[in-house]
Amino acid sequence: MIMKNIKYFISIITVAFLFIGVSFAQDLISVKELAGKLSDKNVVIVSAQKADKYASVHIKGSINLPPADLVDNEPIKYMNKSAAEIAKILGGKGISESNEIVLFDNGTSKYSGRLYWVLKYMGAKNVKILNGELDAWKTGRKPITKTPSTLPATTFTPDIQGQYLANMDEVMKATGGGSYVIIDCRTAEEFAGTDEEPKLRRGHIPGAVNVNYEDILDAKGMLKSKEELTKIYAAQGVTADKTIIVYCATSVRAGIEFMALSSILEFPNVKLYDGAYTEWQTTASNKVIM
Secondary structure (H helix, E strand, C coil): CHHHHHHHHHHHHHHHHHHHHHHCCCCEECHHHHHCCCCCCCEEEEECCCHHHHHHCEECCCEECCHHHHEECCCCCCEECCHHHHHHHHHHCCCCCCCEEEEECCCCCHHHHHHHHHHHHHCCCEEEEECCHHHHHHHCCCCEECCCCCCCCCCCCCCCCHHHEECHHHHHHHCCCCCEEEEECCCHHHHHCCCCCCCCCCCECCCCEECCHHHHECCCCCECCHHHHHHHHHCCCCCCCCEEEEECCCCCCHHHHHHHHHHHCCCCCEEEECCHHHHHHHCCCCCCEC
């Protein structure tokens, strides 16, 4: 009887650990893992590269969808189109919310990160970024091509996840600190207002801390480890108990930090400010700090 109880207890513990592993799955995929999915019809590989880069070289079988195709530039540059418009574009590209969607760009993680946030906001459940992007794929000697790929049109049914989006009113509230922390994902020079030839008012949103998106990537363009990321963010007062808002000039660079914070670190309340610094500084009454 004792042995039976022990075996039962061990089985319960094993199941619990398996459940934890599933619950905390991270939205990164390795070259080896993706290579093993190339024949899976439910997997859609999406190049977030600019069209000219895609035409030069991309992962064989990938379709091209630069995140710039999903935004409007008036009245504020690089803000999401309506959910209906985005859903129509995604469906037209052959992307459904039920697909496993794997994203990559040329190696910066800027464009794959932005597309990741858009898809998560739109309600796609299974979205991953190729760790190391196209550079890692080529280093792994996996199939590349210049030949474009297309998929049959489908339907993308949006399930808007509003908790991932911050608007200017919420950012204004967050400038007071408290339960919020705002992260500026730009360079130290942009943050400090010392960058050359600024196109925007110099400085940053009041109360923001600076974590340059490049600092969360290693020399090979891989996302740094969970332990390293924890240290980087904790040093700026970014912890799991806060509501975190990320932004950059147009919230392209902010996307990969949204992914790192929400998926790798599993912080529960992470938002991206879509209007970004561009929208903030256009309102004359909004203060900027240098």
